[in-house]
Amino acid sequence: MTTIGDIARAAGVSKTTVSRVLNGNFSQVTRETKEKVQAVISSLDYTPNALAQSLRSLKTDVIGIVLSDLQNPFWSAVLDGVERTCRSLGYSLMICNARKDAAIEEQHIKGLRNNKVDGIIINPTAKNQALFESLIENRYPIIALNRKIQGLPIETIAVDNVKGAFLATEHLIRLGRRRIAILVYPPGGVSPRLERIEGYISALNHYGIDVDDSLIRIVEDGKDAAKLATKRMLAGDDRPEAIFSTNNLMSLEILEAIKESHIGIPHEMSFVGYDETAWSRLVDPPLTIVKQPAYEMGQLAATDLIRQIRSKHKIAQAKTHLMEPVLVVGGSCGANA
Structure with a gap:
Protein backbone atom coordinates (compact mmCIF):
# COMPACT_ATOMS: atom_id res chain seq x y z
CA MET A 1 0.00 0.00 0.00
CA THR A 2 1.47 3.33 -1.11
CA THR A 3 2.13 5.90 1.62
CA ILE A 4 2.85 9.62 1.66
CA GLY A 5 6.45 8.68 2.51
CA ASP A 6 6.72 6.61 -0.68
CA ILE A 7 5.49 9.55 -2.75
CA ALA A 8 7.90 11.95 -1.02
CA ARG A 9 10.90 9.69 -1.71
CA ALA A 10 9.93 9.13 -5.35
CA ALA A 11 9.37 12.85 -5.95
CA GLY A 12 12.40 13.96 -3.93
CA VAL A 13 10.38 16.25 -1.68
CA SER A 14 9.29 16.31 1.96
CA LYS A 15 6.16 14.64 3.36
CA THR A 16 4.90 18.11 4.22
CA THR A 17 5.06 19.12 0.58
CA VAL A 18 3.17 15.99 -0.47
CA SER A 19 0.49 16.71 2.14
CA ARG A 20 0.12 20.26 0.84
CA VAL A 21 -0.41 19.00 -2.69
CA LEU A 22 -2.91 16.35 -1.56
CA ASN A 23 -4.88 18.94 0.41
CA GLY A 24 -4.85 21.51 -2.40
CA ASN A 25 -2.68 23.95 -0.45
CA PHE A 26 -0.47 25.22 -3.27
CA SER A 27 0.49 28.62 -1.81
CA GLN A 28 3.91 27.34 -0.64
CA VAL A 29 4.50 24.89 -3.51
CA THR A 30 5.94 25.83 -6.90
CA ARG A 31 4.08 24.82 -10.03
CA GLU A 32 6.94 22.52 -11.07
CA THR A 33 6.95 20.73 -7.68
CA LYS A 34 3.18 20.42 -7.67
CA GLU A 35 3.16 18.79 -11.12
CA LYS A 36 6.03 16.44 -10.17
CA VAL A 37 4.22 15.29 -6.99
CA GLN A 38 0.95 14.86 -8.87
CA ALA A 39 2.68 12.76 -11.51
CA VAL A 40 4.17 10.46 -8.83
CA ILE A 41 0.77 10.19 -7.13
CA SER A 42 -0.75 9.12 -10.43
CA SER A 43 2.03 6.66 -11.30
CA LEU A 44 1.87 5.00 -7.88
CA ASP A 45 -1.95 4.88 -8.00
CA TYR A 46 -2.19 6.45 -4.56
CA THR A 47 -5.62 6.69 -2.89
CA PRO A 48 -5.92 8.92 0.21
CA ASN A 49 -7.07 7.17 3.39
CA ALA A 50 -10.70 8.21 3.89
CA LEU A 51 -10.60 7.67 7.66
CA ALA A 52 -7.48 9.79 8.06
CA GLN A 53 -9.03 12.55 5.98
CA SER A 54 -12.22 12.46 8.01
CA LEU A 55 -10.29 12.69 11.27
CA ARG A 56 -8.46 15.75 9.99
CA SER A 57 -11.70 17.40 8.91
CA VAL A 159 -47.22 11.61 11.46
CA ASP A 160 -50.44 13.21 12.66
CA ASN A 161 -51.45 10.30 14.88
CA VAL A 162 -54.48 12.11 16.30
CA LYS A 163 -55.85 12.50 12.78
CA GLY A 164 -55.00 8.91 11.85
CA ALA A 165 -56.91 7.49 14.81
CA PHE A 166 -59.78 9.91 14.21
CA LEU A 167 -60.08 8.73 10.58
CA ALA A 168 -60.12 5.07 11.62
CA THR A 169 -62.74 5.56 14.35
CA GLU A 170 -64.86 7.87 12.23
CA HIS A 171 -64.95 5.29 9.43
CA LEU A 172 -66.30 2.68 11.81
CA ILE A 173 -68.87 5.09 13.26
CA ARG A 174 -70.15 6.01 9.80
CA LEU A 175 -70.65 2.31 9.14
CA GLY A 176 -72.97 2.20 12.16
CA ARG A 177 -70.55 0.81 14.74
CA ARG A 178 -70.89 2.24 18.24
CA ARG A 179 -69.05 -0.17 20.52
CA ILE A 180 -65.52 0.27 19.16
CA ALA A 181 -62.60 -1.15 21.08
CA ILE A 182 -59.09 0.26 20.73
CA LEU A 183 -56.00 -1.77 21.63
CA VAL A 184 -52.78 0.10 22.48
CA TYR A 185 -49.41 -0.88 23.89
CA PRO A 186 -48.57 0.86 27.23
CA PRO A 187 -48.35 4.61 26.45
CA GLY A 188 -45.51 5.33 28.94
CA GLY A 189 -44.74 8.71 27.39
CA VAL A 190 -44.63 7.26 23.84
CA SER A 191 -46.29 10.01 21.82
CA PRO A 192 -47.90 7.97 18.97
CA ARG A 193 -49.71 5.73 21.46
CA LEU A 194 -51.01 8.67 23.49
CA GLU A 195 -52.06 10.53 20.36
CA ARG A 196 -53.92 7.56 18.87
CA ILE A 197 -55.97 7.24 22.05
CA GLU A 198 -56.63 10.98 21.82
CA GLY A 199 -57.81 10.69 18.21
CA TYR A 200 -60.09 7.76 19.07
CA ILE A 201 -61.71 9.66 21.94
CA SER A 202 -62.00 12.79 19.81
CA ALA A 203 -63.95 10.91 17.12
CA LEU A 204 -66.33 9.42 19.70
CA ASN A 205 -66.94 12.86 21.21
CA HIS A 206 -67.44 14.42 17.79
CA TYR A 207 -70.23 11.95 16.98
CA GLY A 208 -71.83 12.11 20.43
CA ILE A 209 -70.82 8.61 21.54
CA ASP A 210 -69.99 8.11 25.21
CA VAL A 211 -66.44 6.95 25.91
CA ASP A 212 -66.48 3.50 27.51
CA ASP A 213 -63.20 3.04 29.39
CA SER A 214 -63.62 -0.74 29.24
CA LEU A 215 -63.12 -0.54 25.46
CA ILE A 216 -59.75 1.19 25.79
CA ARG A 217 -57.49 -1.81 26.23
CA ILE A 218 -53.84 -1.24 27.22
CA VAL A 219 -51.99 -4.38 26.16
CA GLU A 220 -48.54 -5.44 27.34
CA ASP A 221 -45.89 -5.28 24.62
CA GLY A 222 -45.02 -8.96 24.59
CA LYS A 223 -45.63 -12.08 22.55
CA ASP A 224 -49.31 -13.18 22.48
CA ALA A 225 -50.37 -10.44 24.93
CA ALA A 226 -52.66 -8.80 22.37
CA LYS A 227 -54.05 -12.18 21.34
CA LEU A 228 -54.94 -13.13 24.91
CA ALA A 229 -56.43 -9.71 25.66
CA THR A 230 -58.58 -9.91 22.53
CA LYS A 231 -59.82 -13.41 23.38
CA ARG A 232 -60.85 -12.25 26.86
CA MET A 233 -62.68 -9.28 25.39
CA LEU A 234 -64.49 -11.37 22.78
CA ALA A 235 -65.57 -13.94 25.38
CA GLY A 236 -67.44 -11.30 27.39
CA ASP A 237 -71.19 -10.79 27.33
CA ASP A 238 -70.94 -7.32 25.81
CA ARG A 239 -68.26 -7.70 23.18
CA PRO A 240 -67.42 -4.82 20.84
CA GLU A 241 -68.79 -4.43 17.33
CA ALA A 242 -65.41 -3.31 16.00
CA ILE A 243 -61.74 -3.36 16.95
CA PHE A 244 -59.18 -0.68 16.13
CA SER A 245 -55.59 -1.94 16.34
CA THR A 246 -52.93 0.74 16.72
CA ASN A 247 -49.91 -1.36 15.68
CA ASN A 248 -49.37 -3.71 12.75
CA LEU A 249 -47.65 -6.44 14.80
CA MET A 250 -50.49 -6.24 17.29
CA SER A 251 -52.95 -6.63 14.39
CA LEU A 252 -51.62 -10.10 13.58
CA GLU A 253 -52.36 -11.31 17.10
CA ILE A 254 -55.81 -9.68 17.18
CA LEU A 255 -56.77 -11.29 13.86
CA GLU A 256 -55.55 -14.65 15.12
CA ALA A 257 -57.69 -14.28 18.26
CA ILE A 258 -60.77 -13.35 16.21
CA LYS A 259 -60.27 -16.38 13.95
CA GLU A 260 -59.77 -18.76 16.89
CA SER A 261 -62.93 -17.33 18.50
CA HIS A 262 -64.85 -18.31 15.33
CA ILE A 263 -65.97 -14.75 14.69
CA GLY A 264 -66.21 -13.66 11.08
CA ILE A 265 -64.78 -10.46 9.62
CA PRO A 266 -66.56 -8.25 8.61
CA HIS A 267 -70.09 -9.64 9.08
CA GLU A 268 -69.63 -10.29 12.82
CA MET A 269 -66.73 -8.01 13.67
CA SER A 270 -65.29 -4.93 11.93
CA PHE A 271 -61.56 -4.34 12.04
CA VAL A 272 -59.20 -1.43 11.29
CA GLY A 273 -55.43 -1.70 11.60
CA TYR A 274 -52.42 0.60 11.42
CA ASP A 275 -49.73 0.68 8.71
CA GLU A 276 -49.83 -0.83 5.26
CA THR A 277 -47.91 -4.09 4.99
CA ALA A 278 -47.68 -6.75 2.27
CA TRP A 279 -49.86 -9.12 4.28
CA SER A 280 -52.56 -6.51 5.02
CA ARG A 281 -53.55 -6.62 1.34
CA LEU A 282 -53.34 -10.41 1.08
CA VAL A 283 -55.54 -11.50 3.98
CA ASP A 284 -59.20 -12.24 3.27
CA PRO A 285 -60.82 -9.78 3.40
CA PRO A 286 -58.09 -7.18 2.75
CA LEU A 287 -57.71 -4.92 5.76
CA THR A 288 -58.83 -1.34 6.18
CA ILE A 289 -55.76 0.41 7.56
CA VAL A 290 -54.33 3.80 8.45
CA LYS A 291 -51.39 4.26 6.11
CA GLN A 292 -48.37 6.29 7.21
CA PRO A 293 -45.97 7.82 4.64
Whole structure:
Protein backbone atom coordinates (compact mmCIF):
# COMPACT_ATOMS: atom_id res chain seq x y z
CA MET A 1 0.00 0.00 0.00
CA THR A 2 1.47 3.33 -1.11
CA THR A 3 2.13 5.90 1.62
CA ILE A 4 2.85 9.62 1.66
CA GLY A 5 6.45 8.68 2.51
CA ASP A 6 6.72 6.61 -0.68
CA ILE A 7 5.49 9.55 -2.75
CA ALA A 8 7.90 11.95 -1.02
CA ARG A 9 10.90 9.69 -1.71
CA ALA A 10 9.93 9.13 -5.35
CA ALA A 11 9.37 12.85 -5.95
CA GLY A 12 12.40 13.96 -3.93
CA VAL A 13 10.38 16.25 -1.68
CA SER A 14 9.29 16.31 1.96
CA LYS A 15 6.16 14.64 3.36
CA THR A 16 4.90 18.11 4.22
CA THR A 17 5.06 19.12 0.58
CA VAL A 18 3.17 15.99 -0.47
CA SER A 19 0.49 16.71 2.14
CA ARG A 20 0.12 20.26 0.84
CA VAL A 21 -0.41 19.00 -2.69
CA LEU A 22 -2.91 16.35 -1.56
CA ASN A 23 -4.88 18.94 0.41
CA GLY A 24 -4.85 21.51 -2.40
CA ASN A 25 -2.68 23.95 -0.45
CA PHE A 26 -0.47 25.22 -3.27
CA SER A 27 0.49 28.62 -1.81
CA GLN A 28 3.91 27.34 -0.64
CA VAL A 29 4.50 24.89 -3.51
CA THR A 30 5.94 25.83 -6.90
CA ARG A 31 4.08 24.82 -10.03
CA GLU A 32 6.94 22.52 -11.07
CA THR A 33 6.95 20.73 -7.68
CA LYS A 34 3.18 20.42 -7.67
CA GLU A 35 3.16 18.79 -11.12
CA LYS A 36 6.03 16.44 -10.17
CA VAL A 37 4.22 15.29 -6.99
CA GLN A 38 0.95 14.86 -8.87
CA ALA A 39 2.68 12.76 -11.51
CA VAL A 40 4.17 10.46 -8.83
CA ILE A 41 0.77 10.19 -7.13
CA SER A 42 -0.75 9.12 -10.43
CA SER A 43 2.03 6.66 -11.30
CA LEU A 44 1.87 5.00 -7.88
CA ASP A 45 -1.95 4.88 -8.00
CA TYR A 46 -2.19 6.45 -4.56
CA THR A 47 -5.62 6.69 -2.89
CA PRO A 48 -5.92 8.92 0.21
CA ASN A 49 -7.07 7.17 3.39
CA ALA A 50 -10.70 8.21 3.89
CA LEU A 51 -10.60 7.67 7.66
CA ALA A 52 -7.48 9.79 8.06
CA GLN A 53 -9.03 12.55 5.98
CA SER A 54 -12.22 12.46 8.01
CA LEU A 55 -10.29 12.69 11.27
CA ARG A 56 -8.46 15.75 9.99
CA SER A 57 -11.70 17.40 8.91
CA LEU A 58 -13.70 16.12 11.94
CA LYS A 59 -16.28 14.89 9.46
CA THR A 60 -16.99 11.31 8.41
CA ASP A 61 -19.91 11.67 5.97
CA VAL A 62 -21.66 8.98 8.01
CA ILE A 63 -24.90 9.35 9.94
CA GLY A 64 -26.44 6.94 12.43
CA ILE A 65 -30.02 5.89 13.01
CA VAL A 66 -31.20 4.28 16.26
CA LEU A 67 -34.59 2.58 16.11
CA SER A 68 -36.57 1.39 19.12
CA ASP A 69 -37.72 -1.85 17.46
CA LEU A 70 -36.50 -3.15 14.08
CA GLN A 71 -38.96 -6.05 14.14
CA ASN A 72 -41.78 -3.79 13.02
CA PRO A 73 -42.01 -3.94 9.16
CA PHE A 74 -42.96 -0.24 9.14
CA TRP A 75 -39.27 0.54 9.62
CA SER A 76 -38.20 -1.21 6.41
CA ALA A 77 -39.85 1.49 4.32
CA VAL A 78 -38.52 4.25 6.61
CA LEU A 79 -34.97 2.90 6.33
CA ASP A 80 -35.29 2.68 2.56
CA GLY A 81 -36.11 6.40 2.47
CA VAL A 82 -33.25 7.26 4.83
CA GLU A 83 -30.63 5.15 3.03
CA ARG A 84 -31.50 6.30 -0.50
CA THR A 85 -31.44 9.94 0.57
CA CYS A 86 -28.12 9.52 2.38
CA ARG A 87 -26.56 7.87 -0.65
CA SER A 88 -27.83 10.58 -3.01
CA LEU A 89 -26.27 13.25 -0.76
CA GLY A 90 -22.93 11.48 -0.33
CA TYR A 91 -23.47 9.95 3.12
CA SER A 92 -23.29 6.42 4.49
CA LEU A 93 -25.67 5.05 7.12
CA MET A 94 -25.10 3.06 10.33
CA ILE A 95 -28.22 1.30 11.67
CA CYS A 96 -28.74 0.38 15.34
CA ASN A 97 -31.60 -1.47 17.04
CA ALA A 98 -32.39 -0.51 20.65
CA ARG A 99 -34.80 -3.47 21.10
CA LYS A 100 -37.15 -1.24 23.16
CA ASP A 101 -34.44 -0.96 25.81
CA ALA A 102 -33.33 2.49 27.02
CA ALA A 103 -29.93 1.17 28.20
CA ILE A 104 -29.19 -0.31 24.76
CA GLU A 105 -30.37 2.93 23.15
CA GLU A 106 -27.92 4.89 25.29
CA GLN A 107 -25.07 2.50 24.39
CA HIS A 108 -25.81 2.90 20.68
CA ILE A 109 -25.92 6.69 20.84
CA LYS A 110 -22.63 6.86 22.75
CA GLY A 111 -21.08 4.31 20.39
CA LEU A 112 -22.11 6.29 17.32
CA ARG A 113 -20.65 9.46 18.79
CA ASN A 114 -17.40 7.62 19.61
CA ASN A 115 -17.31 6.53 15.97
CA LYS A 116 -17.58 10.20 14.98
CA VAL A 117 -20.81 9.96 12.97
CA ASP A 118 -21.86 13.42 11.84
CA GLY A 119 -25.38 13.21 13.26
CA ILE A 120 -28.08 10.84 14.50
CA ILE A 121 -31.71 10.07 13.64
CA ILE A 122 -33.41 8.66 16.72
CA ASN A 123 -36.71 6.84 17.19
CA PRO A 124 -36.53 7.24 20.95
CA THR A 125 -37.59 4.93 23.75
CA ALA A 126 -38.61 8.15 25.59
CA LYS A 127 -36.49 7.20 28.63
CA ASN A 128 -33.17 8.97 28.01
CA GLN A 129 -34.11 12.60 28.56
CA ALA A 130 -30.77 13.58 30.18
CA LEU A 131 -28.81 12.11 27.27
CA PHE A 132 -30.87 14.04 24.72
CA GLU A 133 -30.46 17.22 26.76
CA SER A 134 -26.69 16.74 26.60
CA LEU A 135 -26.76 16.30 22.81
CA ILE A 136 -28.79 19.47 22.42
CA GLU A 137 -26.54 21.47 24.74
CA ASN A 138 -23.54 20.41 22.65
CA ARG A 139 -25.35 21.38 19.44
CA TYR A 140 -25.01 17.87 18.10
CA PRO A 141 -27.12 17.30 14.95
CA ILE A 142 -30.10 15.12 15.83
CA ILE A 143 -33.58 14.39 14.46
CA ALA A 144 -36.36 12.65 16.40
CA LEU A 145 -38.33 10.30 14.18
CA ASN A 146 -41.95 9.18 14.71
CA ARG A 147 -41.82 9.79 18.47
CA LYS A 148 -41.60 13.20 20.12
CA ILE A 149 -39.17 14.02 22.91
CA GLN A 150 -41.15 16.34 25.15
CA GLY A 151 -39.64 19.52 26.53
CA LEU A 152 -36.55 19.67 24.30
CA PRO A 153 -35.89 21.71 21.16
CA ILE A 154 -35.36 18.72 18.88
CA GLU A 155 -36.44 18.79 15.27
CA THR A 156 -39.03 16.03 14.86
CA ILE A 157 -40.48 14.14 11.90
CA ALA A 158 -43.81 12.54 12.83
CA VAL A 159 -47.22 11.61 11.46
CA ASP A 160 -50.44 13.21 12.66
CA ASN A 161 -51.45 10.30 14.88
CA VAL A 162 -54.48 12.11 16.30
CA LYS A 163 -55.85 12.50 12.78
CA GLY A 164 -55.00 8.91 11.85
CA ALA A 165 -56.91 7.49 14.81
CA PHE A 166 -59.78 9.91 14.21
CA LEU A 167 -60.08 8.73 10.58
CA ALA A 168 -60.12 5.07 11.62
CA THR A 169 -62.74 5.56 14.35
CA GLU A 170 -64.86 7.87 12.23
CA HIS A 171 -64.95 5.29 9.43
CA LEU A 172 -66.30 2.68 11.81
CA ILE A 173 -68.87 5.09 13.26
CA ARG A 174 -70.15 6.01 9.80
CA LEU A 175 -70.65 2.31 9.14
CA GLY A 176 -72.97 2.20 12.16
CA ARG A 177 -70.55 0.81 14.74
CA ARG A 178 -70.89 2.24 18.24
CA ARG A 179 -69.05 -0.17 20.52
CA ILE A 180 -65.52 0.27 19.16
CA ALA A 181 -62.60 -1.15 21.08
CA ILE A 182 -59.09 0.26 20.73
CA LEU A 183 -56.00 -1.77 21.63
CA VAL A 184 -52.78 0.10 22.48
CA TYR A 185 -49.41 -0.88 23.89
CA PRO A 186 -48.57 0.86 27.23
CA PRO A 187 -48.35 4.61 26.45
CA GLY A 188 -45.51 5.33 28.94
CA GLY A 189 -44.74 8.71 27.39
CA VAL A 190 -44.63 7.26 23.84
CA SER A 191 -46.29 10.01 21.82
CA PRO A 192 -47.90 7.97 18.97
CA ARG A 193 -49.71 5.73 21.46
CA LEU A 194 -51.01 8.67 23.49
CA GLU A 195 -52.06 10.53 20.36
CA ARG A 196 -53.92 7.56 18.87
CA ILE A 197 -55.97 7.24 22.05
CA GLU A 198 -56.63 10.98 21.82
CA GLY A 199 -57.81 10.69 18.21
CA TYR A 200 -60.09 7.76 19.07
CA ILE A 201 -61.71 9.66 21.94
CA SER A 202 -62.00 12.79 19.81
CA ALA A 203 -63.95 10.91 17.12
CA LEU A 204 -66.33 9.42 19.70
CA ASN A 205 -66.94 12.86 21.21
CA HIS A 206 -67.44 14.42 17.79
CA TYR A 207 -70.23 11.95 16.98
CA GLY A 208 -71.83 12.11 20.43
CA ILE A 209 -70.82 8.61 21.54
CA ASP A 210 -69.99 8.11 25.21
CA VAL A 211 -66.44 6.95 25.91
CA ASP A 212 -66.48 3.50 27.51
CA ASP A 213 -63.20 3.04 29.39
CA SER A 214 -63.62 -0.74 29.24
CA LEU A 215 -63.12 -0.54 25.46
CA ILE A 216 -59.75 1.19 25.79
CA ARG A 217 -57.49 -1.81 26.23
CA ILE A 218 -53.84 -1.24 27.22
CA VAL A 219 -51.99 -4.38 26.16
CA GLU A 220 -48.54 -5.44 27.34
CA ASP A 221 -45.89 -5.28 24.62
CA GLY A 222 -45.02 -8.96 24.59
CA LYS A 223 -45.63 -12.08 22.55
CA ASP A 224 -49.31 -13.18 22.48
CA ALA A 225 -50.37 -10.44 24.93
CA ALA A 226 -52.66 -8.80 22.37
CA LYS A 227 -54.05 -12.18 21.34
CA LEU A 228 -54.94 -13.13 24.91
CA ALA A 229 -56.43 -9.71 25.66
CA THR A 230 -58.58 -9.91 22.53
CA LYS A 231 -59.82 -13.41 23.38
CA ARG A 232 -60.85 -12.25 26.86
CA MET A 233 -62.68 -9.28 25.39
CA LEU A 234 -64.49 -11.37 22.78
CA ALA A 235 -65.57 -13.94 25.38
CA GLY A 236 -67.44 -11.30 27.39
CA ASP A 237 -71.19 -10.79 27.33
CA ASP A 238 -70.94 -7.32 25.81
CA ARG A 239 -68.26 -7.70 23.18
CA PRO A 240 -67.42 -4.82 20.84
CA GLU A 241 -68.79 -4.43 17.33
CA ALA A 242 -65.41 -3.31 16.00
CA ILE A 243 -61.74 -3.36 16.95
CA PHE A 244 -59.18 -0.68 16.13
CA SER A 245 -55.59 -1.94 16.34
CA THR A 246 -52.93 0.74 16.72
CA ASN A 247 -49.91 -1.36 15.68
CA ASN A 248 -49.37 -3.71 12.75
CA LEU A 249 -47.65 -6.44 14.80
CA MET A 250 -50.49 -6.24 17.29
CA SER A 251 -52.95 -6.63 14.39
CA LEU A 252 -51.62 -10.10 13.58
CA GLU A 253 -52.36 -11.31 17.10
CA ILE A 254 -55.81 -9.68 17.18
CA LEU A 255 -56.77 -11.29 13.86
CA GLU A 256 -55.55 -14.65 15.12
CA ALA A 257 -57.69 -14.28 18.26
CA ILE A 258 -60.77 -13.35 16.21
CA LYS A 259 -60.27 -16.38 13.95
CA GLU A 260 -59.77 -18.76 16.89
CA SER A 261 -62.93 -17.33 18.50
CA HIS A 262 -64.85 -18.31 15.33
CA ILE A 263 -65.97 -14.75 14.69
CA GLY A 264 -66.21 -13.66 11.08
CA ILE A 265 -64.78 -10.46 9.62
CA PRO A 266 -66.56 -8.25 8.61
CA HIS A 267 -70.09 -9.64 9.08
CA GLU A 268 -69.63 -10.29 12.82
CA MET A 269 -66.73 -8.01 13.67
CA SER A 270 -65.29 -4.93 11.93
CA PHE A 271 -61.56 -4.34 12.04
CA VAL A 272 -59.20 -1.43 11.29
CA GLY A 273 -55.43 -1.70 11.60
CA TYR A 274 -52.42 0.60 11.42
CA ASP A 275 -49.73 0.68 8.71
CA GLU A 276 -49.83 -0.83 5.26
CA THR A 277 -47.91 -4.09 4.99
CA ALA A 278 -47.68 -6.75 2.27
CA TRP A 279 -49.86 -9.12 4.28
CA SER A 280 -52.56 -6.51 5.02
CA ARG A 281 -53.55 -6.62 1.34
CA LEU A 282 -53.34 -10.41 1.08
CA VAL A 283 -55.54 -11.50 3.98
CA ASP A 284 -59.20 -12.24 3.27
CA PRO A 285 -60.82 -9.78 3.40
CA PRO A 286 -58.09 -7.18 2.75
CA LEU A 287 -57.71 -4.92 5.76
CA THR A 288 -58.83 -1.34 6.18
CA ILE A 289 -55.76 0.41 7.56
CA VAL A 290 -54.33 3.80 8.45
CA LYS A 291 -51.39 4.26 6.11
CA GLN A 292 -48.37 6.29 7.21
CA PRO A 293 -45.97 7.82 4.64
CA ALA A 294 -43.06 5.72 5.93
CA TYR A 295 -40.68 6.15 2.96
CA GLU A 296 -41.29 9.91 2.86
CA MET A 297 -40.65 10.15 6.62
CA GLY A 298 -37.25 8.55 6.08
CA GLN A 299 -36.46 10.89 3.19
CA LEU A 300 -37.34 14.00 5.18
CA ALA A 301 -35.47 12.86 8.30
CA ALA A 302 -32.25 12.24 6.36
CA THR A 303 -32.56 15.46 4.34
CA ASP A 304 -33.13 17.60 7.43
CA LEU A 305 -30.36 15.96 9.43
CA ILE A 306 -27.84 16.50 6.63
CA ARG A 307 -29.02 20.09 6.34
CA GLN A 308 -28.29 20.47 10.07
CA ILE A 309 -24.85 18.91 9.65
CA ARG A 310 -23.94 21.22 6.79
CA SER A 311 -25.25 24.32 8.52
CA LYS A 312 -22.66 26.61 10.09
CA HIS A 313 -25.08 27.41 12.90
CA LYS A 314 -26.15 24.10 14.43
CA ILE A 315 -28.79 25.54 16.73
CA ALA A 316 -31.57 23.08 17.57
CA GLN A 317 -35.09 24.10 16.66
CA ALA A 318 -38.22 22.81 18.36
CA LYS A 319 -39.84 22.24 14.99
CA THR A 320 -42.17 19.33 14.29
CA HIS A 321 -43.00 18.25 10.74
CA LEU A 322 -46.40 16.53 10.86
CA MET A 323 -47.03 14.29 7.88
CA GLU A 324 -50.48 13.22 6.75
CA PRO A 325 -51.95 9.73 7.32
CA VAL A 326 -54.40 8.22 4.84
CA LEU A 327 -57.24 5.77 5.46
CA VAL A 328 -57.00 2.88 2.98
CA VAL A 329 -60.37 1.14 2.86
CA GLY A 330 -60.31 -2.63 2.43
CA GLY A 331 -63.02 -5.15 3.16
CA SER A 332 -62.56 -5.69 6.90
CA CYS A 333 -65.22 -3.23 8.10
CA GLY A 334 -68.25 -4.32 6.08
CA ALA A 335 -71.17 -2.29 4.82
CA ASN A 336 -73.35 0.18 6.66
CA ALA A 337 -75.37 -1.54 9.38
